[in-house]
Amino acid sequence: MILAEWQYQTIGSELPKLEQAGVPIIVVDFNAQSVERHTQSAKIFGQLAGTEERANKIADEYAQGITDIQKRVKEANLPKPKIYVEFGNKGPSEYSFTFGKNMWGAIAETVGGDNVSAPFVENWGPINPEQLLAAQPEVIMISGTEMGHETNDEMMAMGININEQDAQKRLKGFLTRAGWQDLPAVKNHRVYGIYHTASRSLSDLAAAQFMAKALYPKLFEDIDPQKTFMDFHKNYLPIIPSGTFFIKLKD
Numbered sequence: 001m002i003l004a005e006w007q008y009q010t011i012g013s014e015l016p017k018l019e020q021a022g023v024p025i026i027v028v029d030f031n032a033q034s035v036e037r038h039t040q041s042a043k044i045f046g047q048l049a050g051t052e053e054r055a056n057k058i059a060d061e062y063a064q065g066i067t068d069i070q071k072r073v074k075e076a077n078l079p080k081p082k083i084y085v086e087f088g089n090k091g092p093s094e095y096s097f098t099f100g101k102n103m104w105g106a107i108a109e110t111v112g113g114d115n116v117s118a119p120f121v122e123n124w125g126p127i128n129p130e131q132l133l134a135a136q137p138e139v140i141m142i143s144g145t146e147m148g149h150e151t152n153d154e155m156m157a158m159g160i161n162i163n164e165q166d167a168q169k170r171l172k173g174f175l176t177r178a179g180w181q182d183l184p185a186v187k188n189h190r191v192y193g194i195y196h197t198a199s200r201s202l203s204d205l206a207a208a209q210f211m212a213k214a215l216y217p218k219l220f221e222d223i224d225p226q227k228t229f230m231d232f233h234k235n236y237l238p239i240i241p242s243g244t245f246f247i248k249l250k251d
Contacts, residue, residue, distance in 0.1 A: 002027075
């Protein structure tokens with residue numbers, strides 16, 4: 001049985017029964033968004049599938065990509081830009097999940113961002129609007145998926161078969177929130193949309209690059225996160241997706 005780490009923590013007391021029955025338990029963890037756990041989890045799958053060479057190659061490429069990001073940021077030695085990331089599944093009218101120490105919060109920390117949600121949210125959950133306004137983020141990212149967008153015109157939509165014009169319209173709607181027009185991210189046109197599913201897997205190197213480039217545009221002028229995302233699918237997956245995965249809100 002293969003479990004995510006959070007599943008293992010949830011049902012851990014029941015697992016001895018399975019082990020006594022001879023069922024091996026294997027735990028992987030992509031939610032932590034750490035290089036160590038990402039790569040080790042991938043290598044475990046490689047061992048299980050008998051594709052260790054392929055898994056090691058994918059893991060090494062991921063580690064090298066993150067190292068490149070961190071090297072550039074460290075050498076530049078610039079102040080950490082403040083960033084806010086929210087899952088936009090509830091639209092502008094209600095603040096939905098933001099992220100503390102894992103998922104998008106962990107990626108923000110990895111690529112040199114100052115995650116303004118971290119002091120208020122441990123893992124994921126909504127932030128108090130007043131806390132966000134006081135934090136004055138310099139970069140805002142709203143994540144979205146394909147689910148539910150047909151019946152909800154305001155929720156953020158990103159992903160496979162999502163039209164960029166529609167994604168831009170939905171992203172712009174978040175700027176109507178009270179106080180957002182006074183935020184540095186909005187004033188300086190640094191609001192972005194990101195595919196929520198482009199996390200918690202080795203394909204999220206592209207998401208890390210996208211976030212790093214949003215935080216430090218001049219340091220990553222030569223990096224194309226969209227190409228990284230598509231190349232991963234071309235090289236390692238049977239289908240190349242078509243849709244909208246990374247956008248910057250147009251003026």
